[in-house]
Amino acid sequence: MNEPIRRRKIFQEVHDRLMERIRSGAFQPNAQLPSERELMEEYGVGRPAVREALQALHRSGVVEIVHGERARVVVPTAERLMSQLATGAMHLLRTQAGALEHFKELRVFLETGTARLAAERASEEDIAKLRLTIARHRAAIANAERFIELDNAFHREIAGISGNPIFPSIVDAMFQWASEYYRSLVRAPGAEALTLAEHERIVDAIAAHDPAGAASAMEAHLNRANKLYRQIITASTS
Structure with a gap:
């Protein structure tokens, strides 16, 4: 069955031609x-079409637009990709029923995997860095913002030991996307000491190069946190 030819807006043609030149390495x-102006002349289109095409490339994380300068092709990184998803991810978590539970399930799945890899691949330097982060974390127990920042750093460092740059970027992004959830959880009464103790158990397993133990310790840590969060929500709504 033949499908009707769809009419495309001019900016979409400009967008696709620019995208093809970027992909080809031009x-x-x-x-x-x-x-x-050069793009207008080259493609024979008006300024609105060029601007809309550039804005679409910017939203996709392909180019960077700074006022007063020509658009620049960005260096592709996992961090840039995650930052492009941030607004939509946070909106999803706030508005879609069940999204937070799905998100927490994803985090457990990902971070038990990174803990397992860390136990397989960690060097003595990696382990020393993790223990230093825990020491700094403990010293910041009275500073709410710093305590949360170091909690994120601990999980990101474990992901980074894998050697895969995508993992720490995802872990960091998930932490930022669900920052409202983490704040109430990490700073719950008595949660700080428990968090630190659980982090130590995770590092002990990594230091012992025990992949199953590290994954189990991470899973217990995250599931305990998820259970605590549900208790906080129940208490606040009852």
Whole structure:
């Protein structure tokens, strides 16, 4: 069955042509694109079409737009990709029923895996760095913002030991997306000492190069946190 030909907006054509040139390497990472006027002349279109095409590339994380400068092709990184998803992810968590539970399940799945990899691959330097983070974390127990920041750093460092740069970027992004959830959880009465003790058990398993033990300790830590969060929500709504 033949489908009808769909009419495309002009900016979509400009977008696709620019995207193809970026993919082909005609515009390398960090290179500036032609000016708006040059693109208008090259493609025979008006300024609105060029601007809309550039904005679409910007929203996709392909180019960076700074006022007064030509658009620049960004260096692709996992951090940039995660930052592009941030607004939508936070909106999803706040508005969709069940999204937070799905998110927590995803975090347990991911971080038990990174703990397992850390136990397999950690060097003595990696382990020393984790223990230093715990010491700093303990010293910051009276500073709410610093305590939460170091909690994030601990989980990100474990993910980084894997050697896969995507893992720490995802762990960090998830922490930021659900920051409202983590604040009430990490700073719950008595939770700080329990968090530190659980972090120590995770590091002990990593230091022993015990993948199953590290994964189990991480799973217990995250599931305890999830249970605590449900108790906080129940108490606040009852």
